[in-house]
Amino acid sequence: MKEEIQAFNDKQAAAEKEICDLLATAIDDELTEAECKIWHAHPVWFLDGNPVVGYCKLKDCVRLMFWSGAGFEEEKLIVSTGKFKDASIRYTASDQVNLSDLERWLKKAREIQWDYKNLVKRKGQLERLK
Template sequence: MNPDIQAYNNALSSEDAAIGNLLAQEIDKHLPEAENKIWHAHPVWFLDGNPVAGYSKLKNCMRLLFWSGQSFDEPALQNEGTFKAAEMRYTDVAQVNAEELKRWLEKARDIQWDYKNLIKRKGKLERLK
């Protein structure tokens, strides 16, 4: 695991760290080609410089975010923000469904909107895949 992401997880409560460690391991396992780093203070995975998945600590949960998740056609994911992102929130590591997460990560690879060039395109998203 990326040492910066491990440090992020180590700074969490034990419950949240367990969720973060599991999410990081699963994302690394299913997106081995993805670059990962702390971006805007949270762990994020990128494919060709485009953010596809990440997680963060919210007040009462851990949030798993897929930048293009609204296009996944997955009812369990909730829309987030004004672009194409969708999220799942966890309060216990037992809530993380490995098969569901694997499917979402496959879709994160196959369905992407171009966040990398969002500013250059003056806030207009274009579909990459």
């Protein structure tokens, strides 16, 4: 795990740290070609400069978000109601993380992408990449 991601995880309370470590390891294992970094204060993984997955600590949980998750057609992922194509799931304990679901979602994150990298250049209009 990248040092800056581990540092983010280490700042969390024990239960949240366990969730964050589990998520980071699973994402790194599946998206081996992805670049990961702290982006807007949260761990995010990018494929060819496009954000695809990340997580953040909210007041009462850890939220795992897929930037293009609305297209995954997965009932466990909550689709955002905004103009973006994101979907997420929230965890309060590491045993809630279903690794087979997570692996499937990460494969979809590679296959289904909207072009967030060029969102500003396109004046807020999203285009489907894959």
